[in-house]
Amino acid sequence: xxxxxxxxxxxxxxxxxxxxxxxxxxxxxxxxxxTDKGYLRLSKLQKFCYKILAFFKKIPxxxxxxxxxxxxxxxxxxxxxxxxxKDVGSTFKNGDWKTKVSFVxxxxxxxxxxxxxxxxxxxxxxxxxxxxMITAGGYWLxxxxxxxxxxxxxxxxxxxxxxxxxxNDNSFKILLYGVLTIxxxxxxxxxxxxxxxxNKLAEQFLKSGKRLSSDKDDLRSMVDENFYxxxxxxxxxxxxxxTVMPIVxxxxxxxxxxxxxxxxxxxxxxxWVGLDNFNTLFSWQSAGGGQSYSATFGEILAWTxxxxxxxxxxxxFLGMFVAMMINKxxxxxxxxxxxxxxxxVAIPQFISLLYVSKMFARNGLINLTLKDTLxxxxxxxxxxxxxxxxxxxxxxxxxxxxxxxxxxxTTGILMNIPADLYxxxxxxGANAWQQYTKITLPYMLFITGPYLLTSFTGNMNNFNVIYLxxxxxxxNPAASGAAGSVGYTDLLITWLFKITTGAESQYYxxxxxxxxxxxxxxxxxxxxxxxxxxxxxxxxxQ
Numbered sequence: 001x002x003x004x005x006x007x008x009x010x011x012x013x014x015x016x017x018x019x020x021x022x023x024x025x026x027x028x029x030x031x032x033x034x035t036d037k038g039y040l041r042l043s044k045l046q047k048f049c050y051k052i053l054a055f056f057k058k059i060p061x062x063x064x065x066x067x068x069x070x071x072x073x074x075x076x077x078x079x080x081x082x083x084x085x086k087d088v089g090s091t092f093k094n095g096d097w098k099t100k101v102s103f104v105x106x107x108x109x110x111x112x113x114x115x116x117x118x119x120x121x122x123x124x125x126x127x128x129x130x131x132x133m134i135t136a137g138g139y140w141l142x143x144x145x146x147x148x149x150x151x152x153x154x155x156x157x158x159x160x161x162x163x164x165x166x167x168n169d170n171s172f173k174i175l176l177y178g179v180l181t182i183x184x185x186x187x188x189x190x191x192x193x194x195x196x197x198x199n200k201l202a203e204q205f206l207k208s209g210k211r212l213s214s215d216k217d218d219l220r221s222m223v224d225e226n227f228y229x230x231x232x233x234x235x236x237x238x239x240x241x242x243t244v245m246p247i248v249x250x251x252x253x254x255x256x257x258x259x260x261x262x263x264x265x266x267x268x269x270x271x272w273v274g275l276d277n278f279n280t281l282f283s284w285q286s287a288g289g290g291q292s293y294s295a296t297f298g299e300i301l302a303w304t305x306x307x308x309x310x311x312x313x314x315x316x317f318l319g320m321f322v323a324m325m326i327n328k329x330x331x332x333x334x335x336x337x338x339x340x341x342x343x344x345v346a347i348p349q350f351i352s353l354l355y356v357s358k359m360f361a362r363n364g365l366i367n368l369t370l371k372d373t374l375x376x377x378x379x380x381x382x383x384x385x386x387x388x389x390x391x392x393x394x395x396x397x398x399x400x401x402x403x404x405x406x407x408x409x410t411t412g413i414l415m416n417i418p419a420d421l422y423x424x425x426x427x428x429g430a431n432a433w434q435q436y437t438k439i440t441l442p443y444m445l446f447i448t449g450p451y452l453l454t455s456f457t458g459n460m461n462n463f464n465v466i467y468l469x470x471x472x473x474x475x476n477p478a479a480s481g482a483a484g485s486v487g488y489t490d491l492l493i494t495w496l497f498k499i500t501t502g503a504e505s506q507y508y509x510x511x512x513x514x515x516x517x518x519x520x521x522x523x524x525x526x527x528x529x530x531x532x533x534x535x536x537x538x539x540x541x542q
Contacts, residue, residue, distance in 0.1 A: 341407055385474055
């Protein structure tokens with residue numbers, strides 16, 4: 001039989017027998033210069049590998065973009081600050097005497113122009129600030145650089161015939177109220193700038209012949225077009241006091257020697273130590289004869305990331321699989337299965353995890369059943385004594401905990417996928433796996449992308465499962481010199497807890513670890529958030 005000119009009968013066979021080197025070389029070439037036509041020529045395995053490599057290729061660009069955005073934010077902030085300074089100068093230069101007096105007496109211009117309510121609020125804030133700074137704020141601010149000058153002292157009491165302790169400065173209160181005072185000063189600066197803007201606008205309104213809003217208009221605005229500001233005022237204040245300020249306080253503690261031996265009041269004052277605590281955490285010198293803090297931190301961080309990945313995606317896909325099975329047509333007693341799974345969610349983890357921990361103990365129910373009742377093993381299985389066994393066990397137990405919750409989430413989403421899509425796919429000859437990969441999974445990932453991100457970050461800080469099951473055990477003898485009793489199943493969050501509750505209570509080191517946890521979680525969240533399809537292609541499923 002004749003063959004067409006230019007064809008090679010072994011060409012297709014050689015294509016099928018390409019080695020791994022050529023296989024990945026083609027993918028690498030496509031990553032450098034993407035074309036839709038070239039992508040369609042790839043096999044299913046090549047397409048899968050291409051998507052994986054394309055994802056990791058985006059990570060350096062996302063990291064670079066993150067730092068570029070930080071640089072742009074700093075530059076824009078500096079430009080805005082300079083513009084604000086110029087505006088303040090021009091306002092004072094060109095403003096009338098009422099505006100100029102308002103630079104010193106906040107709210108004076110508003111009161112003089114008939115806006116009494118606004119002016120009184122500005123003036124009241126200034127009066128409260130001055131009284132606070134005179135009575136307390138000035139003291140806390142002056143003591144902040146030293147964190148206290150005199151600790152507790154003992155003196156002999158002749159009457160009682162014993163030594164009595166006199167408590168003097170309190171480093172903890174100095175740092176706390178010092179931070180509060182700085183926040184108060186920042187609030188005053190912001191309010192003062194708002195006061196200047198209000199006077200400038202009021203003066204411009206009057207010059208243009210417009211009428212200023214009265215007190216009644218301001219009150220009506222607070223419950224009408226600006227009602228959202230009224231509602232958000234209290235929550236925003238709460239966030240600043242109970243969230244932002246503790247974060248700043250924690251960061252500052254990382255630069256002190258605050259621990260059990262220096263609690264700042266009852267035994268010794270704590271002081272500023274600069275970057276010594278960061279040098280300790282990232283030093284490669286051994287800690288107490290064991291491995292260094294850097295090695296310990298690296299091991300725990302690696303296990304934390306592995307745990308977060310497996311705990312997130314095993315629950316996600318298995319929970320989705322259970323929901324699909326229950327939703328499948330022909331499955332009897334659907335309400336019963338859902339009720340059983342919901343009941344497991346209702347049981348407090350504190351009870352269930354402690355019970356499971358005892359079940360898998362060396363003399364627990366599982367080992368006793370396998371050894372004495374069934375005779376399948378001769379020695380108890382080291383569920384909590386061996387590092388590998390312990391890590392695998394906590395992942396499996398977490399699957400048992402997480403599947404019911406994911407089943408509930410995915411059930412509602414699966415019901416919202418149009419049945420016409422599956423019907424069309426079946427008419428076109430798509431099998432069950434193709435329907436899942438082309439319809440169900442893309443839809444689920446699009447809808448639950450943000451949830452996966454929050455679940456991953458939540459699992460990085462999943463204290464309950466690890467601490468209640470193993471307490472971090474088994475102990476890592478190489479890391480015994482590090483703070484806390486470091487175990488092979490410890491996450492960064494459980495290690496942080498042990499550092500603060502141990503005999504030494506090294507709060508300064510816990511603050512450093514807390515900062516690093518925040519940095520790692522923030523970087524991962526920002527990178528993944530920027531590559532989520534539900535963020536980049538919001539209109540795809542609308």
